[in-house]
Amino acid sequence: MLLVRFIRDASARLEALYPPQEAGNLVLRLVQGRLGVPSYLHITEPDTPIPEERLPGLLRDLELLAGGTPLQYVLGVADFCGRRFRVDPRVLIPRPETEELVAEAVRLVRARSGGTRVLDLCTGSGCIAWSLALDCPGTDALGVDLSKEALCVARQQEFAIPAGALRPRFAQADILDPSFDAAALSGWSGAELIVSNPPYIMDKERAAMHPNVLKHEPALALFVPDSDPLRFYRALARICASFLVPGGAFVLEINEALGPETAAVLQEAGLLQVEVLRDIFGKNRFVRGFHS
Numbered sequence: 001m002l003l004v005r006f007i008r009d010a011s012a013r014l015e016a017l018y019p020p021q022e023a024g025n026l027v028l029r030l031v032q033g034r035l036g037v038p039s040y041l042h043i044t045e046p047d048t049p050i051p052e053e054r055l056p057g058l059l060r061d062l063e064l065l066a067g068g069t070p071l072q073y074v075l076g077v078a079d080f081c082g083r084r085f086r087v088d089p090r091v092l093i094p095r096p097e098t099e100e101l102v103a104e105a106v107r108l109v110r111a112r113s114g115g116t117r118v119l120d121l122c123t124g125s126g127c128i129a130w131s132l133a134l135d136c137p138g139t140d141a142l143g144v145d146l147s148k149e150a151l152c153v154a155r156q157q158e159f160a161i162p163a164g165a166l167r168p169r170f171a172q173a174d175i176l177d178p179s180f181d182a183a184a185l186s187g188w189s190g191a192e193l194i195v196s197n198p199p200y201i202m203d204k205e206r207a208a209m210h211p212n213v214l215k216h217e218p219a220l221a222l223f224v225p226d227s228d229p230l231r232f233y234r235a236l237a238r239i240c241a242s243f244l245v246p247g248g249a250f251v252l253e254i255n256e257a258l259g260p261e262t263a264a265v266l267q268e269a270g271l272l273q274v275e276v277l278r279d280i281f282g283k284n285r286f287v288r289g290f291h292s
């Protein structure tokens, strides 16, 4: 089959599920990912055929996409902060706004001198812990998650470790458990930075979400009850107040609808210079602050 025909037919098929432009983009990214060809090849060389032995695999992928499986799960990888992370349905697909969270965390680490101990709470695929460990040599990062399945994925990420950088560690724990003991888990007396992208979508917000997210991504990673949407931030505030060293910092991703309320939780725990930061779309998306 000609590549151009596969792209045309597959895009038309996915239009049942996605807007036309998104459907076309998904097919181009699939073809790029699976065949390693540039996304414009079918235009510049319209006679390009799909190698016969690759077609059955591509058709299987298309079935999955047509059934609503996100492209990243089909390909088994997601791009994040300039790296390619392994992902599968055991972990949330890292989101672009979380790249902004990492950028802020990198600024906080680089503003310090000396090595930095970083606690990444609710680590999922480990994308935050790995990015900080690799982008900021000297960072000792510990990623924590309740899900053992997610931690398997986080541990299996494969990156070359640059000189001076440390491979992040990962540990299982429930951060909502009042007996959560960061010192016992990490072996540290304190951390210089705590970063987290915890579940923060309220159950009532499910209705506005794409059905594919609801059907395929882990609910444990996403939702909090309408009756207590800030439960993770109360736990995070407690951990930041008790485990950050003097001058230590935190940066957390938040629900855009709850900026001032989330900041108040952290202030009430005694944390200082608490500020709500906006994402590139101008939405309240992060809370940053310091221990002292």
Ligand SMILES: C[S@@+](CC[C@H](N)C(=O)[O-])C[C@H]1O[C@@H](n2cnc3c(N)ncnc32)[C@H](O)[C@@H]1O
Pocket (backbone or CB within 6 Å): 091, 092, 093, 094, 095, 098, 121, 122, 123, 124, 125, 126, 127, 128, 144, 145, 146, 147, 150, 173, 174, 175, 176, 177, 197, 198, 199, 200, 220, 221, 222
């Ligand atoms: C929004 S995802 C974030 C994943 C990853 N850090 C990212 O930014 O892509 C939240 C993560 O929190 C984990 N989680 C949920 N409840 C938890 C709890 N009580 N304690 C620790 N981790 C929890 C989920 O398993 C999930 O991996």
